Amino acid sequence: MTQHTDVVVIGGGQSGLAAGYHLRRLGLDFVVLDAQATPGGAWQHTWDSLRLFSPAAYSSLPGRLMPPQADETYPDAAHVVAYLTDYEQRYDLPVHRPVRVTGVHRDGELLRVESDAGTWQARAVVSATGTWSRPFLPAVPGRTEFRGRQLHTVEYRGPKDFTGERVVVVGGGNSGAQIAADLAYDADLTWVTLREPRYLADDIDGRALFDHASARRRALDEGRTANGGVASLGDIVAVPPVRAARDAGFLKAQPMFDRITPTGVTWADGMTAEADAIIWCTGFRPALAHLAPLGVRGPRGHIPTDGTRAVAEPRLHLLGYGDWTGPASATLIGVGRPAREAARAIADLLR
Structure with a gap:
């Protein structure tokens, strides 16, 4: 059985939830397909002592401040999972789980999203699958x-x-x-x-990094000389x-x-x-195998984007994979702005 909707969001972590928040505010019909069995995205799989880089107030998704964690300036992963769970419920986001998307295909004027739980046809797709499922190991002799x-x-x-x-x-x-x-x-x-x-200097946290990344993007967009980016700080x-x-x-x-x-x-x-x-501790690569049927990858596997929109497929938006899909978009505080821009672009497209 094939289901129909305006937008399919693939991934129910922080990026997918931010997208859902803005799609709902614009009155669009959408579903969020999440491969995880429970809410919380990748945060539910991290090590026990992991801490955010910013205080709770500066680690929030759009519309809902993260509450502080008792006796902790920098919240732990369990606190983030609880926050994302509450966020999903508070805004009654239509998350279906566990649903693993196997491929996104062009289907005339629609995009067909195939999964292990059925098929959806949509007028637009937001890919928000992150990187956690694709750990990178370097090729070291021996x-x-x-x-x-x-x-x-x-x-x-x-x-x-x-x-x-x-x-x-x-x-x-x-x-x-x-x-x-x-x-x-x-x-x-x-x-x-x-x-x-x-x-980084001891007084620099995630909020300062986000501000620095945003200032760089504004300067580049306006043709001005940009700062060296977050990497220049440490x-x-x-x-x-x-x-x-x-x-x-x-x-x-x-x-x-x-x-x-x-x-x-x-x-x-x-x-x-x-x-x-x-x-x-050697990083990750974007989890994008489900987009292979669209043939949107450019040289070296990179998907060229204009903001969050895939250049080769205007009905597809990528969210939360890093600076190439929005300044600091792989962070809690950073994903809100590109999520809003993606939702607005999709609303304009559907009109």
């Missing part, structure tokens, strides 16, 4: 030879699983720093980064656990190793580190 445990950020839960073990954490971004800080007290830690860790937000481990001298990074051996890692100068586990 990686398949290692006899210990290897896991990615998505599989890490907490330090209790590594008490007393020798652990190599790879990655100089926020995830690498937070997980390294998490392990520093209970494991024999080796933290490895491509370059010397660059901490790579690591010094949330309290990271700051504490750094100031205690536990976060001393080593340069990237050259090879993995069956029992650890080695550097070109002969230095070695034995390891029971390697944790790869």
Whole structure:
């Protein structure tokens, strides 16, 4: 049986909910198809000690401030899951789950969205599937030879699983720093980064980063000289656990190793580190396989966009994958504006 609607939003995490909020305000008929069994998006699968980079008031979706978490300046992942669950219910967003979309196809004047729960025909589609389901592992010589445990950020839960073990954490971004800080007290830690860790000033949090990214986008849109973007400020937000481990001298990074051996890692100068586990905090790639039937990818797999709209398919909008779909659009505070712009563009298209 095929169902019909104006818009199908694929993904029920923070980006999909923000899109739903604005589509509802514009009076459009839509559904949100979410592959997760419960609300909360990727936040329900993160490690136990993860903290937001901003206070709750600056980590909110449109229309509803995130309430503060008791005794915590920077909320944890469980608080975010509770907030997203409440948000979905408060605005009575039509989320169907668990529904895994297998492909989006052109079907005359409509787009056909096929899934393991049936088929929808829509006049427009918002893809908001994020990146969490596509962890990236670099090709490092010897990686398949290692006899210990290897896991990615998505599989890490907490330090209790590594008490007393020798652990190599790879990655100089926020995830690498937070997980390294998490392990520093209970494991024999080796933290490895491509370059010397660059901490943002201790008083900079996610709100300042969003403002910086927005200022850069405005300058570029107006033809003015832009700032260097968020990357120019540093790579690591010094949330309290990271700051504490750094100031205690536990976060001393080593340069990237050259090879993995069956029992650890080695550097070109002969230095070695034995390891029971390697944790790869090496980022993600956009989860876009469901869009393959549309043939909208350009060189190197990138989908060219004009704002959030796919250049090769004006009925398709991409939301929440990073700066290429809106300044800071992969963050709670940043996704609201591109979600509003996408909903307005879809409303104009449907008229």
